[in-house]
Amino acid sequence: MLFALEMDDGHSQRDPFMRSGFASGRSLGNRNARESNKRENTTTGGSFGVGKGFGNRDFSNNKFEEGDSSGFWRGYQDGNDSDASGASRRGGRGSKYEQDEGTQRTGGLFGSRRPALSGTGNGDSYQGRSGSGSGRGGYKGLNEEVVTDSGKNSWKSEAEGGESGDTQGPKVTYIPPPPPEDEDSIFAHYQTGINFDKYDNILVEVSGHDAPPAILTFEEANLCQTLNNNIAKAGYTKLTPVQKYSIPIILAGRDLMACAQTGSGKTAAFLLPILAHMMRDGITASRFKELQEPECIIVAPTRELINQIYLEARKFSFGTCVRAVVIYGGTQLGHSIRQIVQGCNILCATPGRLMDIIGKEKIGLRQVRYLVLDEADRMLDMGFGPEMKKLISCPGMPSKEERQTLMFSATFPEEIQRLAGEFLKAKYLFVAVGQVGGACRDVQQTILQVGQYSKREKLVEILRNIGDERTMVFVETKKKADFIATFLCQEKISTTSIHGDREQREREQALGDFRCGKCPVLVATSVAARGLDIENVQHVINFDLPTSIDEYVHRIGRTGRCGNTGRAVSFFDPESDSHLAQPLVKVLSDAQQDVPAWLEEIAFSTYVPGFSGSTRGSVFASIDTRKNYQGKSTLNAAGFSSSQAPNPVDDESWD
Numbered sequence: 048m049l050f051a052l053e054m055d056d057g058h059s060q061r062d063p064f065m066r067s068g069f070a071s072g073r074s075l076g077n078r079n080a081r082e083s084n085k086r087e088n089t090t091t092g093g094s095f096g097v098g099k100g101f102g103n104r105d106f107s108n109n110k111f112e113e114g115d116s117s118g119f120w121r122g123y124q125d126g127n128d129s130d131a132s133g134a135s136r137r138g139g140r141g142s143k144y145e146q147d148e149g150t151q152r153t154g155g156l157f158g159s160r161r162p163a164l165s166g167t168g169n170g171d172s173y174q175g176r177s178g179s180g181s182g183r184g185g186y187k188g189l190n191e192e193v194v195t196d197s198g199k200n201s202w203k204s205e206a207e208g209g210e211s212g213d214t215q216g217p218k219v220t221y222i223p224p225p226p227p228e229d230e231d232s233i234f235a236h237y238q239t240g241i242n243f244d245k246y247d248n249i250l251v252e253v254s255g256h257d258a259p260p261a262i263l264t265f266e267e268a269n270l271c272q273t274l275n276n277n278i279a280k281a282g283y284t285k286l287t288p289v290q291k292y293s294i295p296i297i298l299a300g301r302d303l304m305a306c307a308q309t310g311s312g313k314t315a316a317f318l319l320p321i322l323a324h325m326m327r328d329g330i331t332a333s334r335f336k337e338l339q340e341p342e343c344i345i346v347a348p349t350r351e352l353i354n355q356i357y358l359e360a361r362k363f364s365f366g367t368c369v370r371a372v373v374i375y376g377g378t379q380l381g382h383s384i385r386q387i388v389q390g391c392n393i394l395c396a397t398p399g400r401l402m403d404i405i406g407k408e409k410i411g412l413r414q415v416r417y418l419v420l421d422e423a424d425r426m427l428d429m430g431f432g433p434e435m436k437k438l439i440s441c442p443g444m445p446s447k448e449e450r451q452t453l454m455f456s457a458t459f460p461e462e463i464q465r466l467a468g469e470f471l472k473a474k475y476l477f478v479a480v481g482q483v484g485g486a487c488r489d490v491q492q493t494i495l496q497v498g499q500y501s502k503r504e505k506l507v508e509i510l511r512n513i514g515d516e517r518t519m520v521f522v523e524t525k526k527k528a529d530f531i532a533t534f535l536c537q538e539k540i541s542t543t544s545i546h547g548d549r550e551q552r553e554r555e556q557a558l559g560d561f562r563c564g565k566c567p568v569l570v571a572t573s574v575a576a577r578g579l580d581i582e583n584v585q586h587v588i589n590f591d592l593p594t595s596i597d598e599y600v601h602r603i604g605r606t607g608r609c610g611n612t613g614r615a616v617s618f619f620d621p622e623s624d625s626h627l628a629q630p631l632v633k634v635l636s637d638a639q640q641d642v643p644a645w646l647e648e649i650a651f652s653t654y655v656p657g658f659s660g661s662t663r664g665s666v667f668a669s670i671d672t673r674k675n676y677q678g679k680s681t682l683n684a685a686g687f688s689s690s691q692a693p694n695p696v697d698d699e700s701w702d
């Protein structure tokens with residue numbers, strides 16, 4: 048049976064990938080066949096594999112999913128990292144699965160910047176899960192379809208009946224491999240690129256009241272010796288602009304909203320001063336307790352990103368008594384609890400798992416001094432915003448006056464900035480490095496006009512020219528990620544894929560295979576758009592453009608990191624992408640990229656409601672939204688100034 052025949056009519060008519068029948072030859076009608084396909088792939092590890100079953104999806108329900116993939120509900124459901132949603136959504140479809148109780152494998156996520164350990168599937172009795180949500184899914188990216196039973200909000204925290212197994216859905220038993228213990232692996236890093244020094248020329252804007260001056264060197268931060276040693280071992284010799292400004296602000300105890308381009312070192316910008324404070328305050332060494340009370344909670348929207356942040360925290364806290372712990376969905380809850388009870392000063396978590404653990408009274412919030420929202424605009428949007436609100440109103444959580452709240456992102460839409468006020472002290476500082484929401488200038492951006500039906504051919508042509516250079520290909524839906532990955536494998540291009548419908552172990556395996564170069568092409572949905580820091584990603588291809596320009600900026604930011612150069616090619620289909628023409632022209636011109644004449648034409652002929660950006664010449668795409676800002680704010684090259692603001696007025700802007 049051809050794959051297309053399994054789809055509902057409307058869908059198979061619409062989707063050129065299905066119409067093309069490239070999936071022919073695979074029998075997807077039979078659930079067992081799919082699962083055995085999948086098992087085969089899991090045990091062989093590595094690339095996606097021709098003939099692989101398409102993840103865990105039950106295609107008989109595609110109509111439903113497609114129907115739900117747009118509009119308000121998708122927006123609302125986006126950003127969900129909880130597996131419980133998956134359980135409630137997909138459970139009860141009568142699908143069978145077998146639990147992989149107590150299984151473990153090596154490799155994957157922790158293979159950062161060195162060849163990943165092979166996913167040998169050691170003792171791994173993986174069985175695909177068609178109807179389960181637990182153990183996979185998680186992040187419901189902006190552009191990922193979301194399945195609901197009701198057609199309404201499917202988001203539920205794990206505490207509400209997901210991984211905990213309290214109510215429905217299978218237990219998740221995946222235990223991620225432990226991170227490497229040897230010092231070389233902990234401090235493994237890649238080189239800064241030729242444009243690293245050019246960061247110094249980026250304009251920085253600090254707004255708010257009594258901002259402390261920027262520092263120019265690590266020495267000026269006056270950190271303790273152990274931290275300085277770790278910074279040196281990590282290969283950091285010079286501060287990036289966001290670090291120059293944020294470190295003194297955080298050291299001064301101020302709340303901060305910081306916006307800096309992708310790949311410019313925001314993670315260290317918050318970790319270093321937090322650790323410095325902890326060391327200064329003489330933090331008590333972690334010890335076993337049933338209820339742990341961390342001093343710092345860091346949240347991020349995806350499992351892979353929070354894990355990366357954890358590894359950074361572990362690196363910078365090396366040799367100190369500060370213990371960082373990571374917990375995220377798609378892994379065994381008991382494993383998360385075991386990590387926590389051993390001691391926890393810095394808790395890195397995805398929102399669903401965090402709320403679950405809090406609900407289980409394994410984490411007390413009374414000692415929280417620092418709350419960090421990485422990818423803060425994402426953490427506060429409709430997907431995660433409600434969970435974040437719940438978090439700050441949890442019993443014991445210090446009020447915003449008593450804790451320090453820090454928000455970081457490369458994009459900060461104005462409406463989200465306004466929401467952020469609820470989390471931050473009134474006198475928070477706002478740091479804008481370069482253009483808020485601007486693309487990294489080290490990424491050479493090319494926009495090609497390619498219609499739906501020509502995209503695959505174009506993709507293959509580009510990938511063949513690229514050769515073995517590491518490339519991320521972004522597509523709009525999980526289903527298409529599977530299609531394209533399979534298609535590329537058929538074309539003998541070694542490819543793997545990551546998206547919210549893959550099991551967590553598969554996601555980690557895919558990332559590991561991509562990191563180590565075993566699969567130089569990673570097809571991804573927006574689950575991989577933010578934060579991931581993978582060495583040597585030279586190319587990003589937007590096979591499908593995302594629906595929002597911010598997402599575009601994050602996606603292309605997977606290349607051109609830390610002063611390295613990169614390339615991004617985007618397929619623009621005038622039929623579906625014309626709403627993006629105006630913001631794209633702005634992003635391109637602000638980043639001093641060539642703007643194709645045809646794109647400008649579309650941009651000027653398309654009315655985009657609410658888009659007010661001028662297409663050229665602005666210094667900042669967006670700014671601190673506090674209105675009628677009374678103070679002076681200075682616009683300087685990084686490292687030399689900050690604003691002195693006598694009278695901040697929260698609801699007014701200084702522009």
Ligand SMILES: Nc1ncnc2c1ncn2[C@@H]1O[C@H](COP(=O)(O)OP(=O)(O)OP(=O)(O)O)[C@@H](O)[C@H]1O
Nearest residue numbers: 283285286287309310311312313314457578580609
């Ligand atoms: N001062 C520094 N010197 C050398 N390397 C650095 C420095 N600061 C950060 N890096 C490295 O730069 C890379 C990018 O940093 P990081 O992931 O924190 O960027 P980011 O701004 O958070 O990006 P994104 O917006 O995509 O999340 C990392 O590999 C990090 O180790």
